[in-house]
Amino acid sequence: MGKSQYKKKTQGRRHNPLRVPDAHLGSGKGEGKADPAKEKQMLPILNKLKSPEYADRTWACAAICNLIQNDAATRRLFQGRNVVGELIERLSDSVDEVLVEASGALRNLAIDGGHELCGEMANKGIMSHLTVLIEKISSTIDSLSTATQAVKLSNEHYQNRKHLLSLAENVISLLWSLAEANPKTLSAVNALGCEGLLIKVLAGRENLGLGVSLAASQALYSLTQDNPPFRKAIVQYPNALETIISVIEQDHAPIESSQNAIARKGKGKDKQVNGDAQNDLPDGRALLRRVLISGVIRNCVLVGSRTDERVNVAGLTSGTILPLVNGLLDVNLTNIVNRVLELVQQVPKEGVPNLNKDMKTDHKSSAEVSLERIERNLTTVAIASEVLTNICAGLEEEEEPMVNTAEAFAEEEDEDEDMEELLADEDLIEMGREPGLEIGEESFQQSPKVNPGATLSHLLSTLQLPIRLTALSQLTTLSFPPSNDQPSLHPPTTSVLSVLHIRALEALNNLLLTTAVSLPSNASAASQISGTVPVQQIWSKMFEILTTIGSEPDALKMKGQEMRVEVLEMALGCIWGTSKIAPEQLDIENDHIQTLIDSTSVLKSDVAKVRVIEALASLATRENVSEEQNKIIGTWLLQQLTSTNPSPEILIAILNAIIDIYSDETKPYDQPVFVQGGFLEQLSGNVAKVRVEIKKIDKRKDRQLRTQGEEVYENLTAFIKYRRSLRR
Structure with a gap:
């Protein structure tokens, strides 16, 4: 159970793909307290959505977008008037300006409303409209790319291209958001066959611009994660992999320089107000696009597969992807947070938007542009870390043997029926295997290897990833929303930092x-490898995270604070790692052990609890463990076994831990803790309980867990017999 790696991100685990959850906003916005001034404007705006004048329809779409931005209460007010259905209807409008603004309003609704809004859009028929728009965008791209030079210089061509880029970016962002919402909408997006459009946009990125190609990259990255049907569609689509590789290998620096030059030319009067918007803060879109597509290729092509014969993921990783990702890890989060706090003070105070006739959906002040760039750059580092997570996953997934015969299940059912009678603890111990007889157990002894493209020594020594990743994990003042009713000072930064x-x-x-x-x-040899990992430094930094999160225990149960628990669980996973690599190098205090024990009461995941138990077992058996620390751990483990009803996973971990800690009777702590503490008698009195709990595991639903349970039960009876034999 402790050997859990992180390779995939299921759709349900992700936050809103482009913006922050409602719960981060605070100030009553997520609680239904709509602004009365906005409420007064609602009906006139909705009425204009069906106006015969296209200018009124365009204006209404933009006005809705501005009123509901980052305001869940006002958004729900509009939802109650079927704003989603009305905007979806506008996707069939005959005027391009209306299509652009309506799709932009729906995109921003999906961004701000997240899963809830995306589900509503799907239920109200947006998919059929997106099918039509995908075809329209694809054919328009084809016609513009084949246009003559004279046509390209015409004003009509300019307007068509302008509308195309805006519409394409909005539609692709909608596809991305819908794919992230839930399994139902993901399946619907798969059925649209949008892979052709996304690849076409990437292939034409030089002419279509960064905005559209970045949206396509984000959609591809999302759709290729834990989504085999779409991955297969990409691999089979003509020239898709070649196009993807060309994006990865294209240097982003010249594109970034070009974008900065364009931005500086258009700065004008904003230069003195916010001079660092373009100088100190790069645009970042070309870099993010490249990192996302690096993740796409690793999502789509399995190293050593037939497809990999023409891709060579290992060479691409070692030569391009890993150096690209490695160059993004050294960011000073404290300095970034301080800059965010400065910029927040420059953002215009929120109020009712001025809904003038020239209003557009995406107007931003200079400070907001800078904040958006900071957020994008942090997102790039987060995606780079996610790509690195895949590279660092050196263990192959264990596959359970295929057992699919009715006879096998019938034999198992007969065996369980024979064991249904309730036997006393001593009878079960007597029936258990003898300590000298080993059960047929296939241990996890295969030679682990890091995914091709990197060696373990390169990641540990050359790149020094352990300490650099540890630095990125350290919490800041904006890492979580406040534990009171107030919002974060800048919710987008808080969301991306988490x-x-x-x-x-x-x-x-x-x-x-x-x-x-x-x-x-x-x-x-083991000492040489472990010496490349600064375990004590990682250990101390992880406990700083635990201490910070533990200082506000009530926040762990609050809505909108879910990331605190996730960070806590991941930090505990890293503590597990240090305890397994070199426990004797760790300076362990009693408070550390108690903190680990206390953490199990707030963890939601059995996998995380198992890591804590296994980490405690490693600490209890280290060479320099004190009698007091061993007793604290052993007593707690035994109490969990005898006085609680742990899940099967936890039960198995507890028994394995106890047997591992006290299997060697020559240890200095054995006599004063195990023997004098009466541990053997307590274990002997719980054999029947263990047997009953193991038999409850359904072999059909979780065969591997049942096998592990039966093994640990057999080990328990053998362990008891062995310890009793020492007394004779």
């Missing part, structure tokens, strides 16, 4: 796990 911490910790967890199982049996 994700960044998680991604860095996931990558670190995978790297530590791969290192732990790579340690050779030879003590000298």
Whole structure:
């Protein structure tokens, strides 16, 4: 159970793809307290959506977008008047300006409303409209690309291209948001066959611009994660992989320089107000596009597969992807947060928007542009960390043997029926296997390897990833929403920082796990590998995270604070890694052990709880463990076994831990803790309980867990017999 790596992000685990959850906004916006002034404007705006004048329809779409931006209460007010259905209807409008503004309003609704709004859009028929728009955009791209030079210079061509780029970016962003919403909408997006449009946009990125190609990259990255049907469609689409590789290998620096030059030319009077918007803060879109597409290729092509014969993911990773990702990890989060706090003071105070006739959906002040760039740059680091998580996942997934015969299940059912009678603890111990007889157990002894494209020594020594990823995991003043009713000072930064911490910790967890199982049996060689990991420094930094999160325990149960628990669980995973690599190098205080024990009461995941139990077992058996620390751990484990009803996963972990800690009777702590503490008698009195709980595991639903349970039960009876034999 402790060997859990992080390779995929299921759709349900992600935050809103482009913006922050409602719960981060605070100030009553998520609680139904709509602004009366906005409410007064609602009906006249909705009425103009059906105006015979296209200018009125265009204006109404933009006005809706501005009124509901980052305001869940006002958005729900409009939802109650079927604003989603009305805007979807406008997607069939005959005027391009209306199509652009309506799709932009729906895009921003999906961004701000997240899963809830996307589900409503799907239920109200947006997919059929998107099918038509995908075809329209694709054919328009084709016609514009084949236009003559004279046509390209015409004003009509300019307007068509302008509308195309805006519409394409809006539609692709909608596809991305819908794919992230839930399995139902993901399946609907798969059925649209949008892979052709996304690849076409990437192939034409030089002419279509950064905005559209970045949206396509984000959609591709999302759609290729944990989504085999879409991955297959990409691999089979003509020239898709070649186009993807060309994006990865294209240097982003000249594109960024070009974008900055354009931005400086258009700065004008904003230069003195916010001079660093373009100088100190790069645009970042070309870089983010490249990192996202790096993730796409690793999502789509399995190393060593037939497809990989023409891709060579290993060479692409070592030569391009890993150096690209590595160059993004050294960011000073404290300095970034301080800059965000400065810029927040420059943002115009919120009020009712001035809904003039020239209003557009995407107007931003200079400070807001700078904040958006900071957010984008942090997102790039988060995605880079996620790509690195995949690279650091050096262990192959274990596959359960295929058992699919009715006879096998019938034999198992007969066996369970024979064991239904309730036997006393002593009878079960007597029936258990003898300590000298080993059960047929296939241990996890295969030689682990890091995904081709990197070696473990390169990741640990050359790139020094452990300490750099640890730095990215350290919390800042904006890492979580406040634990009171107030919002974050800048919710978008808070949201992306939370994700960044998680991604860095996931990558670190995978790297530590791969290192732990790579340690050779030879003590000298093992010491050489473990010496490249600063375990004490990681240990201390992880406990700083635990202390910070633990200082506000009530926040762990609050809505909108879910990322606190996720960060806590990941930090505990890294603590597990350090305890497995070199426990004797750790300076362990009693408070550390108690903190680990206390953390199990707030963890939601059994996997995380198992990591804590296994980490405690490693600490209890280290060479320099004190009698007091061993007793604290052993007593707690035994109490969990005898006085609670743990889940099967936790039960198995507890028994394995106890047996591991006290299997060697020569340890200094054995006599004063195990023997004098009466541990053997307590274990003997719980054999029947363990047997009953193991038999409850359904073999059909979780065969591997049942096998593990039966093994640990057999080990328990053998362990009891062995310890009793020592008394004779």
